[in-house]
Amino acid sequence: MSKVIIMTDSNSGITQTQAKKMGVVVLPMPFYINEEMFYEDIDLSQEQFYEKLQAGGDIKTSMPLVGDVTDKWDELLKEYDEVVYIPMSSGLSSSCETAYMLSQDYDGKVEVVNNQRISVTMRQSVIDAKNLAEAGKSAKEIKDILEAAKFDSSIYIMVDTLTYLKKGGRITPAAAALGTLLKLKLVLQIQGEKLDAFAKARTVKQAKNIMIEAMKSDFEKRFDSADGRNINLEMAYTHDLEAALAFKEEVQAAFPENEIVLNPLSLSVSCHIGPGALAIACSKKIDIK
The missing domain is CATH 3.30.1180.10 (Hypothetical Protein Tm841; Chain: A;domain 3)
Incomplete structure (x- = not known):
């Protein structure tokens, strides 16, 4: 049975502390605030974000940096056989499509899930994926199950x-x-x-x-x-x-x-x-x- 790790990004709302308790990995999303880059839940807390937002700061969302994604996959594959990566909905960002293209270089060891979720529903997908992995499902099986339920x-x-x-x-x-x-x-x-x-x-x-x-x-x-x-x-x-x-x-x-x-x-x-x-x-x- 393959050893599968579940990875998502901070669009799921899962904090770094929660991720450790859950046994999953969360890639922090980058934000540009007045042209300066911050990473969600790393050097940008919820309170800091709203302070800057209400102060009229110029806030722009950004895709995860390609190197941040692939470096994390490479790191995880030293310990695990397969990675299931659940990014935010492809309808809200191109980061899902980019991740899928990057995954093609990993010979099936990285499966990118495009199940059209964001925030709390995306969080649930991560929990479902974790449970499926613990039940012995492969990365490909987890991807197929989650994508089959993408409009649910x-x-x-x-x-x-x-x-x-x-x-x-x-x-x-x-x-x-x-x-x-x-x-x-x-x-x-x-x-x-x-x-x-x-x-x-x-x-x-x-x-x-x-x-x-x-x-x-x-x-x-x-x-x-x-x-x-x-x-x-x-x-x-x-x-x-x-x-x-x-x-x-x-x-x-x-x-x-x-x-x-x-x-x-x-x-x-x-x-x-x-x-x-x-x-x-x-x-x-x-x-x-």
């Missing part, structure tokens, strides 16, 4: 401010100005490849209800699991844990059969939507056997 997930995100969507060019200045004037709360969705608009709400309460009802619909119609027993339910937030914990109580009341895992939203998403965002996410459970 949903994320709904309530954006508290339109400032950062405007700054990133994802909405027009006019739309942002009108939305701000009307105090609209935009609800975004990620189902598969891209981040798209889902709904507009006049209040935070209405936005929360929209997300909960959308998730209930997904449970029943997309995943054929109205009671949620076959679903991993997750939540995420940006820079406001108190609001996230309060929302968690509402979500738990709506889904009493599900254990909810709450984590900060990964910084690569946060820089485009800003602080104060709340998210519900889910992924269909994978049969490890």
Whole structure:
């Protein structure tokens, strides 16, 4: 049986400390802030990131450096037979495609998973991959299982401010100005490849209800699991844990059969939507056997 190690990047939201406890490897994502490069969770904490974001810093996301990726693979292959690498969704970054091209030089020892995940759903994929490896699956088998389930997930995100969507060019200045004037709360969705608009709400309460009802619909119609027993339910937030914990109580009341895992939203998403965002996410459970 091959000795398989699971590797991901910090878009999964898994910290370096958590990775050590989980027995996986996390490649820190690079960010350029006012032209200076930082690595997530290495020399850029969540607090530092939001301080710089709210101070108006020029923040740009970046792909992992090619050398950082291949050097880590080379290091891991000295101890392990195979590497399963789970980067962020190919629909949100070209880093997945680049990693796949690099993996072609490794004679099947590195398998790059393109299962269209980001943040908390990506985190779940890492957990699933780890469990599959422990069950004796090869790197290729793990890749195939995760990719077969790539559309079995949903994320709904309530954006508290339109400032950062405007700054990133994802909405027009006019739309942002009108939305701000009307105090609209935009609800975004990620189902598969891209981040798209889902709904507009006049209040935070209405936005929360929209997300909960959308998730209930997904449970029943997309995943054929109205009671949620076959679903991993997750939540995420940006820079406001108190609001996230309060929302968690509402979500738990709506889904009493599900254990909810709450984590900060990964910084690569946060820089485009800003602080104060709340998210519900889910992924269909994978049969490890």
